[in-house]
Amino acid sequence: MIPLKFAASVLAALLLLTSLEAGAVTSVRLRDVISQGQGDLNLLQASVRERNPTPAQLEEFRTLNGGNLVFAVDINEAASGTEKSASQGVAVDYAWVEVTIGGTTTRFDALGCPDGELSPTTKTRTALARAGETSRSFYCTLIGDTGSRTVTSSSGSDIHLSSFDATLRIPVSVNLSQVTAARLVVRFLETNGSLGDPEAFYDYSNGFEDVALVTPEDASYLDQLAAGRDEAPLVIETDASTTPSGSRIYYPSKDQFYVVAYEDQFPQRGDYDFNDLVVGFRVYFELDSSGRAVGGGGEGYLIARGGGFDHDWHLRLALPPGSSGNGALTLFGPDQLYAASGYPRPFTFNGALDLEVFSNTATLWTAGGYQFVNTLREQQDLVRGHRFSFAFRLDATLDGASMPAAPFDPYLYVHNTGYEIHLPGMRAVLADSRNTRDGHDSFNDAAGYPFGMVMPESWEVPVEFTDLGIAYPDFLAYVTGSASQGVSWYDRPVSGRTKPTRPALWKW
């Protein structure tokens, strides 16, 4: 007969062993944080006392991660430099783990992110100038966004429903099961922000950044999620198996947008308020070190809808015949950090990439109590619109001469009329539209005015029914070339004739 106490002990040991084998340890948020760019974090104290890691659990984290302690960092830098909610970053100046075992303290430094490092500290790096310096060198970077995570290996993990972003890895070559003290020391790089990007993006503000000890499953999840990377500058992945060089050409620029505005009565002359639909968008191409395009992407926002017709807004990149690839389009509701239902939406393409970005705008985007959005004089509180982003990979690289010309082909399909509306010089492309059938293949009206026009983002939307020539008295002089000072006509609206649709309103 086995004594009851002994049996219970055996059972407890078996349960513990089973739980260890099953990876029962779950990612845990630490109590301490990184603040003002530096942190000294006690690894034995969790944000919730009951979850304080034990020395045995610390050793389990290390063992499961192949001899490394891996940390997740919640990047919280949206208000700093050129960062935004969708993409934020910091650079690591230095980081180490310090452990005390049997009265002896040992420090384990992060390996950094030099060329050829097999166990780089982070998954990304970039070339940066330190504050006060005008030479750049590689630093490990941590990139993220403001979104929360919904899928992890375990709902018991502190990563679950959190906003952790990127991982930081430090090799620790001793058994931690007997540690009496363990801490992570980390310092973010103070960059020379006067140089603009990339330094302005990878600077740090006051933070603070939460940190978690993570399991391999959660680390892998975050690494594959690659939050915020698509829109960060000069992202050089430290995984040697990836080929992109981090090179990007931006249209019109990294942080600015084209604003395209339409008159939707085509082929009838409109009222020239150019606000029937207004969209901000930008596009980038990713290049290899030979200058050939390997892919690209973009993003944009609905800015105003002053037309009663129902539209689909397309963004078409006229990639050459024979080109092909795949990607994904994501749509976000106004101020929403989570993708709309049904997104990300994967796509493939052969030849031109034609994305139907905003479908049925009349029902997609409304402002309570108003017929239109952000165009009516009486609508005092302007509202934010939907946001989209997309990214794609080409199956074969393209040389610069084969890349589509900016500002590309942003066009409307008007459900009420069956017509497409493109920028002047473009051609109708939809097989089922009326343009070709009715012989309307010019996108200028009888007076010569376009039905769609692209402006810099500082342009403000005219108030409903306001002729563009009233809202912007210099426009006509620009069009006719009769006034040399008219080139920035869009920066001189008449007070009260436009809505204050400055980028600060519609970028979010």
Add this chain to the structure above:
Amino acid sequence: MLTVLTACGGGGGGEGGGAVQPPPSPSTPASPAPQTVPGSSLLKDNAPGASGRYDNFASEQVTVPVDRHAFSGRRVFVKVASPDGQVLFLGEVAPALPFSLQVQVPVGTARLAYEIFSESSLDQIVFGEIAL
């Protein structure tokens, strides 16, 4: 209700107008050109015709003289930016070769700034300008 909705995009309304323009039917021809009204800045009172310019951006082919500079670093990068610091290109390029690319800038932009640099802290960033 439908009438009001379609009016917003309808032709000839003018500011504060409520002029109603029905949606075009398949047989509706495009509107005729307006008569020019001297002294008016309204689009509806003027007809620039085919000579009007509506492009507010210009495409420019620019070349960065990477080949004129030697670096200690193995990897060479270029940044091209507008005068107000807007980044048009940022990335790695082939060392020792001029780097050309097509950018778009607002009409009237006279010059762009560039930087050439390497990953080596021994190499100072080379700053330069490109006249357009």
